[in-house]
Amino acid sequence: MLKTPSGSLPHIVKSLLIGATAAVTSLAMMLPAAAEDFPARPLNVVVGFGTGGSADRLARIMSSHISEEIGVPVQVTNRPGAGTQVASNYVLNMPDDGYILYASTFAPYLPNSILTGGADFSVDDFSYINFQWFDLDLIAANKDSGYEDLPSLLEAIREERGQVRGAVVQGSAGHLMIRLLLEEAGIPQENLNLVTYNSGGEARSAVAGGQVDFVSISAQGSEGIREFLTPLAIVNDERIEQWDAMPINEALAPMDLEVPVLQGSMRGFAVTSEVERQHPERFEKLSTAIQNALARKDVQEQLERNEMGGVWVGPERSNELMRENYQVFEQYAHLLN
Numbered sequence: 001m002l003k004t005p006s007g008s009l010p011h012i013v014k015s016l017l018i019g020a021t022a023a024v025t026s027l028a029m030m031l032p033a034a035a036e037d038f039p040a041r042p043l044n045v046v047v048g049f050g051t052g053g054s055a056d057r058l059a060r061i062m063s064s065h066i067s068e069e070i071g072v073p074v075q076v077t078n079r080p081g082a083g084t085q086v087a088s089n090y091v092l093n094m095p096d097d098g099y100i101l102y103a104s105t106f107a108p109y110l111p112n113s114i115l116t117g118g119a120d121f122s123v124d125d126f127s128y129i130n131f132q133w134f135d136l137d138l139i140a141a142n143k144d145s146g147y148e149d150l151p152s153l154l155e156a157i158r159e160e161r162g163q164v165r166g167a168v169v170q171g172s173a174g175h176l177m178i179r180l181l182l183e184e185a186g187i188p189q190e191n192l193n194l195v196t197y198n199s200g201g202e203a204r205s206a207v208a209g210g211q212v213d214f215v216s217i218s219a220q221g222s223e224g225i226r227e228f229l230t231p232l233a234i235v236n237d238e239r240i241e242q243w244d245a246m247p248i249n250e251a252l253a254p255m256d257l258e259v260p261v262l263q264g265s266m267r268g269f270a271v272t273s274e275v276e277r278q279h280p281e282r283f284e285k286l287s288t289a290i291q292n293a294l295a296r297k298d299v300q301e302q303l304e305r306n307e308m309g310g311v312w313v314g315p316e317r318s319n320e321l322m323r324e325n326y327q328v329f330e331q332y333a334h335l336l337n
Contacts (some may be wrong), residue, residue: 038098038282042073045269046091048084048104052201053169054221055267058133058308059103062269062290065299066101069289074101080198083171085113092121096274098282102126105172105200105218107266107325112171114326115333123326127276128318129287131268132294133309137174137235138219138243143228145213150232150251153214154185161191165212167203170196171336173262174216177235177248179335180259218265219243223307237261260332263325267309268318276315287315 043066047059059076067074079087084104091102104110106128113119141147147156157164168175175196182189195212197203200221207215208228215222219234219242231245238247245251249258269290276283293299294312303310313321 038279038285039070039072041099042075043067043070043099043101045074045076045101045103046087047076047078048080048087048102048109049169050078050080050199050201052205053199054133054135054218054265054308055103055105056199056201057221057306058267061302061306061308062103062293062299065293065296066289069292070285076103083113083117083198084109085117085119088113088119088121088126092125092272096272096278098271098275098279098286100271101129101286102270102272103268104270105265105267106131106270106322107263108173108176108329109169109171110322111326111329112176112333112336115330116171116336123322125273126270126322127273127283127315128268128270128322129283129315130290130294131266131313131318131321132290132311133220133265133267134311135218135220135265135267135309136240137172137177137216137262137264138222138231138245139174139177139214139216139233139235139248140207140222140229140231140245141214142207142210142212143230144210145230147214147232148230150246150248151255153232154181154187154255157182157192158185158187161188162193164191164214165193165195167195167197167206167212167215167217169200169203169217170198172217173235173264174218176329176332176336177259177262178216180262180332181252181257183335184257184259185255220307220309235261235264262332263328266321266325283315 045059045063047056049055063074063076079090094100147153204225206212208225231243233248233251234245235248291312300310
């Protein structure tokens, strides 16, 4: 019979137990560090529009500053189409790990893709980190079109069926406003040759180049084509400093018309709601990075030079604003069908 040296078995068991305990302790110490090791690779910002539009320009400016704050490269990918539905579906089908940021003009495009585009998601499938750029809509004619005021444009649409060409971004507040104007003025919708685009950059190029007679689009993002435009109205209750244009209902007064003043664009960043639910600490890091970037003087100066908004309203208020916007557009969505 093989004999075990006296005291050797207890010593081996004891050593194994000590080793196992140390391994468990080491693993326990490593797990929180691993959980907090985010991000460990580059982030991707998915833009819901093509290049050159307001959301794209915002994403590209902010991406470098978010990168500096969060410590990894941030790349930008454009996925335009179907009023941001292409980008929304892409983001929702990616892993909910916090490595995908969604940059877009969320209002009104997201509600409209749900209400009129047959999207199978809801506004609550996203968690909105921050809306930093709020914009009003501008109705402006090409300076060589001959239209000097909004009533003359509407009367031309009434009298010259199919001859007047307008540009809008599909599903935008500007798109809905033009439909509302025609309805309130009693002008058949088919009288207007309305061309829809997938990005603000394309729509602005069309009116600046004279391919269309007028555009209804975000005002602040249109500063770059100011020299090609005759402003006809600003969709607001009062005048604004940036554009010499009457508030829309003041502009319509000679026609004895009045329309609802629709909320303009809300641009910023979001992730899927599952990212916040599954990885609240990652959501917090992304939020903090964006908030810290917007708190920097150099970032604010760059945004101002590029005529972009840079406010921090935070996740709670951004999500409230998104739901409020959805409720408003739900009332008028039938005009975009």
